[in-house]
Amino acid sequence: MIREPGSKCHFCPTCDGRGCVSELPGMGGVFENANFIDNCAAWRSAAYSVLPGLSSGSAELPRLRLAPITGALQNIGYHDEREYYFEMIEGCLDAGLALSIGDGYPDEKLKYGIEALAARSLKGAVFVKPYPNERILERMEWAANVSEIVGVDIDSYAIVTMRNLVNLQEKSAADLKELMKAASVPFAVKGVFKRSDLELIRELRPDIVVVSNHGGRVETDRGSTAAFLSAHGAELARHCGEVWVDGGIRTARDARIAKSLGAAEVLIGRPLITALLKSGPSGIADWLANFTQGN
Numbered sequence: 001m002i003r004e005p006g007s008k009c010h011f012c013p014t015c016d017g018r019g020c021v022s023e024l025p026g027m028g029g030v031f032e033n034a035n036f037i038d039n040c041a042a043w044r045s046a047a048y049s050v051l052p053g054l055s056s057g058s059a060e061l062p063r064l065r066l067a068p069i070t071g072a073l074q075n076i077g078y079h080d081e082r083e084y085y086f087e088m089i090e091g092c093l094d095a096g097l098a099l100s101i102g103d104g105y106p107d108e109k110l111k112y113g114i115e116a117l118a119a120r121s122l123k124g125a126v127f128v129k130p131y132p133n134e135r136i137l138e139r140m141e142w143a144a145n146v147s148e149i150v151g152v153d154i155d156s157y158a159i160v161t162m163r164n165l166v167n168l169q170e171k172s173a174a175d176l177k178e179l180m181k182a183a184s185v186p187f188a189v190k191g192v193f194k195r196s197d198l199e200l201i202r203e204l205r206p207d208i209v210v211v212s213n214h215g216g217r218v219e220t221d222r223g224s225t226a227a228f229l230s231a232h233g234a235e236l237a238r239h240c241g242e243v244w245v246d247g248g249i250r251t252a253r254d255a256r257i258a259k260s261l262g263a264a265e266v267l268i269g270r271p272l273i274t275a276l277l278k279s280g281p282s283g284i285a286d287w288l289a290n291f292t293q294g295n
């Protein structure tokens, strides 16, 4: 039985982008889910099947983390916005996953995430939207006690549903440098997916780069995060402390491929939402057990 009957997930046997085409707000993406579908399919490309240790399933997994996810009512169809953050954090904590929270409009979305971490004295990666810097600095203050890492999802300025609601900016290296300097924890840039982002990273040299196209939810270049990581991961690694990746990672094999392409950590989005919608917080540990036992 599905625990959240009003949810927006279609509970496809495999979350491959084909069940929620163009559902945004919702679980889908832009370009008729083209980047979402590409993200999922690319990890299975024959080009990566020759990577060392993959066939035996012996290669170590990268670290796994909950991706930042907001908009529980509009995007997920959860029964309550605040409860979503608490239940998602609880499920991921019990499963042993590293944590993240995201930012959105209205401010409650970030504030509930902060509350959910603070209620259990936890820390996570805090990803703030690319507002003008003074608003980001204010948000970094709000989250100071729960931040293990702080970052900006720079690609959000291209989110169709945010564009008309709030003023988001395309961030320059100088803007991000100011934030990085003010941060007292490692600084991450999430949403690196365009060639022009490479120049930004070269100049900024952040602690963490997250190769991401927001799960195919933002209007950006076409393609998959696996292909971007494969093409540019080595260069990115020269200009930051660690490279992470997300988008369409559904199996341990996908995660191992990400690791062999240079990702120290992978973020998981929709599969954790689906697990929570289906079974509540305990569904996340079950999802993780299946994920790590599979190939």
Ligand SMILES: Cc1cc2nc3c(=O)[nH]c(=O)nc-3n(C[C@H](O)[C@H](O)[C@H](O)COP(=O)(O)O)c2cc1C
Binding pocket: 026, 027, 039, 067, 068, 069, 070, 071, 075, 076, 102, 103, 104, 127, 153, 190, 212, 213, 214, 215, 216, 217, 246, 247, 248, 249, 267, 268, 269, 270, 271
């Ligand atoms: C419903 C939903 C809400 C999201 N909200 C945010 C957000 O607030 N901030 C952010 O940086 N990314 C957000 N993302 C993108 C995820 O962090 C992540 O990049 C993406 O979901 C990874 O792809 P996957 O879902 O295929 O695993 C969201 C994704 C979904 C599906």
